[in-house]
Amino acid sequence: xxxxxxxxxxxxxxxxxxxxxxxxxxxxxxxxxxxxxxxxxxxxxxxxxxxxxxxxxxxxxxxxxxxxxxxxxxxxxxxxxxxxxxxxxxxxxxxxxxxxxxxxxxxxxxxxxxxxxxxxxxxxxxxxxxxxxxxxxxxxxxxxxxxxxxxxxxxxxxxxxxxxxxxxxxxxxxxxxxxxxxxxxxxxxxxxxxxxxxxxxxxxxxxxxxxxxxxxxxxxxxxxxxxxxxxxxxxxxxxxxxxx
Amino acid sequence: xxxxxxxxxxxxxxxxxxxxxxxxxxxxxxxxxxxxxxxxxxxxxxxxxxxxxxxxxxxxxxxxxxxxxxxxxxxxxxxxxxxxxxxxxxxxxxxxxxxxxxxxxxxxxxxxxxxxxxxxxxxxxxxxxxxxxxxxxxxxxxxxxxxxxxxxxxxxxxxxxxxxxxxxxxxxxxxxxxxxxxxxxxxxxxxxxxxxxxxxxxxxxxxxxxxxxxxxxxxxxxxxxxxxxxxxxxxxxxxxxxxxxxxxxxxxxxxxxxxxxxxxxxxxxxxxxxxxxxxxxxxxxxxxxxxxxxxxxxxxxxxxxxxxxxxxxxxxxxxxxxxxxxxxx
Numbered sequence: 001x002x003x004x005x006x007x008x009x010x011x012x013x014x015x016x017x018x019x020x021x022x023x024x025x026x027x028x029x030x031x032x033x034x035x036x037x038x039x040x041x042x043x044x045x046x047x048x049x050x051x052x053x054x055x056x057x058x059x060x061x062x063x064x065x066x067x068x069x070x071x072x073x074x075x076x077x078x079x080x081x082x083x084x085x086x087x088x089x090x091x092x093x094x095x096x097x098x099x100x101x102x103x104x105x106x107x108x109x110x111x112x113x114x115x116x117x118x119x120x121x122x123x124x125x126x127x128x129x130x131x132x133x134x135x136x137x138x139x140x141x142x143x144x145x146x147x148x149x150x151x152x153x154x155x156x157x158x159x160x161x162x163x164x165x166x167x168x169x170x171x172x173x174x175x176x177x178x179x180x181x182x183x184x185x186x187x188x189x190x191x192x193x194x195x196x197x198x199x200x201x202x203x204x205x206x207x208x209x210x211x212x213x214x215x216x217x218x219x220x221x222x223x224x225x226x227x228x229x230x231x232x233x234x235x236x237x238x239x240x241x242x243x244x
Numbered sequence: 245x246x247x248x249x250x251x252x253x254x255x256x257x258x259x260x261x262x263x264x265x266x267x268x269x270x271x272x273x274x275x276x277x278x279x280x281x282x283x284x285x286x287x288x289x290x291x292x293x294x295x296x297x298x299x300x301x302x303x304x305x306x307x308x309x310x311x312x313x314x315x316x317x318x319x320x321x322x323x324x325x326x327x328x329x330x331x332x333x334x335x336x337x338x339x340x341x342x343x344x345x346x347x348x349x350x351x352x353x354x355x356x357x358x359x360x361x362x363x364x365x366x367x368x369x370x371x372x373x374x375x376x377x378x379x380x381x382x383x384x385x386x387x388x389x390x391x392x393x394x395x396x397x398x399x400x401x402x403x404x405x406x407x408x409x410x411x412x413x414x415x416x417x418x419x420x421x422x423x424x425x426x427x428x429x430x431x432x433x434x435x436x437x438x439x440x441x442x443x444x445x446x447x448x449x450x451x452x453x454x455x456x457x458x459x460x461x462x463x464x465x466x467x468x469x470x471x472x473x474x475x476x477x478x479x480x481x482x483x484x485x486x487x488x489x490x491x492x493x494x495x496x497x498x499x500x501x502x503x504x505x506x507x508x509x510x511x512x513x514x515x516x517x518x519x520x521x522x523x524x525x526x527x528x529x530x531x532x533x534x535x536x537x538x539x540x541x542x543x544x545x546x547x548x549x550x551x552x553x554x555x556x557x558x559x560x561x562x563x564x565x566x567x568x569x570x571x572x573x
Contacts, residue, residue, distance in 0.1 A: 074481070096571065103483035114478050131484045133274035175482075 025085070026052045026183055026214050027073065032082030034068055034238075042068040044238045046082070050216060052182070055209040057225045058218040060235035066218040069235065070187050073216075074106050075099045087182060104132055107176030107213075111188035113168045115160040121147065121171050122156040128179040146178040147171075150204065166197035173204060177213075184208065186217045190224065198224060278491070286495035289468075290503075297500070300464045304504025304551070307457050309511035311450035312547055316512055316539055317519070318443055324527075324534045325435060334409075336397040336416055337424040344368060347395035350421055354399060359412055361400040368393050394423060454554055457504070461497050461558035468496060469566050476570065486567050493563045494556055501555020505548050513538050 027050035034043040043065045050056050060066050071077045072084060075091050084091050087105055094102060115124050125146055129139045147153045150170035160168055169189060176184055186205070190198035202224065205215055219225055225232055234241040290297040338347055344367045354363040366374075371393040376385050401412050409427065416425045469476070476489055520536045527534040539547070 076481070097485075100480075100483045100485045100488075103481065106483075108481055114474075114481070116475050116478060127479065128482045130278070131479060131482055131488055133271050133278065135270050135274050136277060138270075 024051055025049045026054075026087050027216065028083070028085040029069075029072075030083040030085075032072065032079045032084060034065075034072060034077060035080045041238050043072075043079075043235075046235075046238075046240045048233055048240060050214060052214055053209070053212050055205065055215045055228075055230050056217070057228070057230055057232040058216060058235065059220065059222060059225055059232055062220060064235040065238045066220075066235055067187055068238075070185050070216070070218055073185055074103045074108060100131075104128070104179065105181050105183065107179070107181040107184035109169075109172050109176045109184065109186035109189045111191040113160070113172045115168060115171055115175075117160050120157050120159060121152060121163075121174075124160065124171055125174045125178050128175060132179060142178055143174075146174040149177070150174045165192050166200070169193060169197075169201060170204075173201070177208065181213070183214045183216070186215065188218055188220065190219065190221070202228060282492050283495050283498075286492050287499055289492075290496065290499050296464070296467075300460060300500050301503045301507060303460050304457050304500055304555075305507035305511060307453040307460065308505055308508035308547065308551055309515070311446055311453055312508055312539070312543075313512040313515040314442075314446040315450070316516055316543065318439065318446060319543075320516075320523075320536050321439060325432065325439065334399040334401060334413065334416065335426045336399055336419075336422055337426065338395045338397070338421050339423040340392070340394040342395065342421055344395050346421060347397060350419070351397050354397065359402055359408070359415070361402045363400070364398045366396045366398060368395050371396060454550070457501065457551065457554045458558040458561075461500050461555045462562040464500060465493050465497055465559045465562045466566070468493065469563065476566075480570065489567065490560070490563045494559050497555040497557075497559025498552060499555075501551040501558075502548065504555075505551030508551070509539060509544060509547060 027048075029046050029048050032043060032046045033041060035041045046065075046069065058066050058069065068077065072079055073086055073091070075094055079092050082092065086102065089102060091102060116127075119127075122143055125143045126139050129142060134142070144153060144156070147156055150173050152167060152170055152174065155163070155167070160171065163171065169192075173189075176186075184205075189205075190201050193201065198221070205217065206228070209215055338350070344365070347365045347367065351363050351365040354360055357363075368391045372385060372391050375393070399412075399416070401409055403409070413425055413427060416422055479489055516536060516538055523536045
């Protein structure tokens with residue numbers, strides 16, 4: 001698949017946005033700048049492409065703009081300048097009422113899990129399906145499948161405070177995959193976990209990737225990233241330093 | 245090339261494939277089940293926080309019960325007064341020097357007038373007897389040497405609308421035998437004016453208290469929103485529309501208002517029950533078949549509908565404000 005595509009860093013500069021290119025790429029950043037009125041530029045002139053079916057890492061020190069970049073994709077933040085295409089949708093021009101439908105195509109995984117502590121694991125994982133309006137039988141089937149995949153099916157009636165950190169993150173992952181999104185974004189998914197758990201989570205990500213899901217994973221742990229040997233976007237002070 | 249690139253972007257913009265990947269029938273079924281679940285869940289949530297919810301419902305109930313019971317009482321007062329209106333009569337006082345005979349002749353003449361339903365003569369002696377009986381001045385009147393009262397003809401107008409009555413009054417005043425024509429309905433009109441004032445006052449209070457209900461429900465929903473702030477943030481992150489987030493809170497507002505209105509209905513009827521006995525005794529004293537009535541089906545429906553509207557809009561306003569603030573963050 002890769003052979004058909006030019007080196008991603010070059011594409012935006014060549015200004016080539018033909019239909020084939022659009023089909024092949026799931027994330028396209030083109031000269032994206034994000035400036036905050038208080039703290040200045042968090043991202044400056046960032047351009048890159050993530051292909052469909054790719055698993056890529058995003059590294060950099062804290063404050064380098066990783067989180068900002070990941071917040072631009074689900075349109076939590078809007079770019080100050082530049083163009084962003086996610087799964088063929090120009091989100092720099094996306095009207096606010098369309099944003100929920102964009103987010104339903106994404107699986108978001110957070111460092112602090114963001115689970116609802118007053119709901120069971122089942123209800124936590126079912127939330128994306130409730131939001132999209134699936135019928136109850138469908139929800140039951142899919143939620144159990146997702147919990148099974150992360151190995152927490154036995155605990156579906158537990159509440160998140162009763163879980164360990166690794167288990168919580170697995171619930172977060174189940175919630176991110178339950179609606180079968182084509183693209184998963186993970187912001188420091190292993191930031192609060194020890195090495196072994198981190199490895200386990202990463203293996204899980206690789207399994208998803210093998211069935212065709214695109215993943216963009218932000219991590220400040222260079223060892224972990226290196227061990228997986230995937231394409232890496234390195235950010236420093238809001239600039240994209242390069243791909244490796 | 246630049247042109248082509250732009251057109252691709254534009255195409256994508258207008259052909260957004262961003263929709264739920266479910267069939268329409270499923271979506272409708274899901275919609276119904278979501279509505280039902282949400283109504284049940286918001287009721288369950290009210291049930292789970294009994295103290296806070298009861299307080300809100302009680303305040304809503306009191307705010308609604310006050311105008312509703314006043315309204316019911318005024319409506320109750322309106323019925324007997326309207327009944328009185330049809331029995332209105334005109335007293336035609338003859339000149340004092342004219343005797344009962346003249347009165348009798350005039351009565352016969354008036355009876356033939358088509359504008360009148362009837363005419364009855366009250367002779368000087370009858371008048372004296374009635375005054376003695378009702379005023380308690382019997383002895384004093386007996387001490388009078390002669391009868392100072394004129395003969396009176398009680399006239400019943402055929403039509404009771406103010407215009408024909410006033411025309412009739414003018415006609416009667418021009419009679420050579422007439423000394424004074426008095427329309428006994430004037431006190432009734434004054435009473436009605438008073439009633440109208442009371443009605444307006446109740447209306448003004450109702451509007452004020454209606455705003456009260458709006459704010460109470462709104463404030464309760466606001467607290468609930470703050471408690472579930474994290475949940476809302478997560479749901480928004482996972483692609484929840486504003487509609488999805490709004491729904492349970494609108495339903496909470498609905499429950500607060502409906503439960504409050506039901507309680508207000510009970511309270512208003514209890515108030516009516518409380519004043520029922522003395523009012524009925526008063527009606528009996530007047531020999532009237534009138535009995536105080538409770539809130540009817542129409543009033544009950546109006547109460548529930550208005551309460552629902554207030555509760556839902558109170559919740560809506562607060563949630564809309566909250567969502568706007570979240571979106572701005």
